[in-house]
Amino acid sequence: MDTRMTTAPLRVAFQGMPGAYSEQACRERLPGGEYLPFKTFEEVFDAVDEGRVQLGMVPVENSMAGVVSDSYDLLAIKDLHIIGEYFLPVRHCLMAHRGVSLEQVRKVYSHPQALAQCQGFLKRQGWERVAVYDTAGAAEDLSRNGHPHEAAIASELAAELYDLEILARNIQDSRRNTTRFLVISKQGKPLDPQIESVKTSLLFEVRNIPAALYKCLGGFATNGINLTRLESRPVAGKDWSYHFYLDFQGRPDHEPSQLAIEELGFFTHSLKILGSYPEAPKPPEDPDPQAGEEGA
Structure with missing residues (x-):
């Protein structure tokens, strides 16, 4: 009899359809996990909070689109x-049903931000643009209901999941298009004291x-602490009051951080x-020589 213990995969919630950038x-x-899609950000937070x-x-911010306020x-x-x-x-791909060529496309579907981030490529093509709620949702809808003259902009993962053919890769206008994600948990996680590069996030109301x-x-400046993010958001139920989110480089238990x-x-x-x-680490600039290259 095999008595070895098997470890269940880590269950991780994300917002969006399967194949979303999240x-x-x-x-x-978090490779090797079980990835569970939820319709809204609130459902993701609730799933973590309730232990499901x-x-x-x-996601909390994108280098082109800015802050993700819901998070x-x-x-x-x-x-x-x-x-x-x-x-x-973020590497946007143009995808369509297998056998469809780039010359056949007349209409393209995607999330408004994805359409905006690929504006240069789409303008050169002269296609009609249709905004939908989700990049992966655009790919899923196309796989079920799409016509030969229609395409979607989504991730390479979405093309794989929905059996679509990639007609062009890296069609975004900026090679530096990057989204920052946070990993959230019900319980805190002790930091390895050997890790040198640490970031701390605070929330405060002035x-x-x-x-x-x-x-x-001022205390961060006088104690030589580098701030990497400062964001304000309205406080729910308190008119004209604001929370501030602050990220700094350092551990909260180190003396300069404690003083600040x-x-x-x-x-x-x-x-x-x-x-x-x-x-x-932030990703390096995309080394590919040409954005909008045709898919193989």
Whole structure:
């Protein structure tokens, strides 16, 4: 009798259809897991909060489109922890039914941001553009209902999952198109003391006093701490009040960080450490020589 223990795969929630860029981030950052799609960001956070999954993978910002406000708003109201980050290069692909050529395409479907990020390529083609709710959803709809003159813009993973042929790769206007994801968990994760590059995320609400934000940030400057992100969002139920999300390089238990956080506390109504985690490297610029290359 085989008595060896088998470990169940890590269950990871993401927002969107199977084949979404969020699932691609899951596969690359957390290989070997079970990746579960949810329709909304709130459902992802709820699944983590209620223990139905161990982790969630949520986007928080894109280098071209900016902040993903839903993720930041949910971090403020849910008692979850950030335990990791990941930078995913966004490589948009044009896909259609097998046997369809680029010359046959007349109409293309995708999420509004994907269409905007591929504006140069689409303008040269002169196709009609149709905005839909999701890149992977556009691929899935095309696989079931599409016609030979229709195509979708989505990830290479979506083309694989929905048995579509890639007509052109890397059709985005910017080679630096990158989305930053956070890995969220119900429980915090102890940091390996050997890890040198660490990032810490804070959430705070400033007091209503003159130069409050300036004073909040002063302690980081005087203690030589580098800030990598500062984002403001309205506080739910409090008109004209704002939360600030701040990322800095360092551990909260190191003396310079402790002094900066202590000074920050003097000028805030509330202060919460969302998590400390290894700082992820940003991807290098895409080395491919030509955007919009035809698929093999």
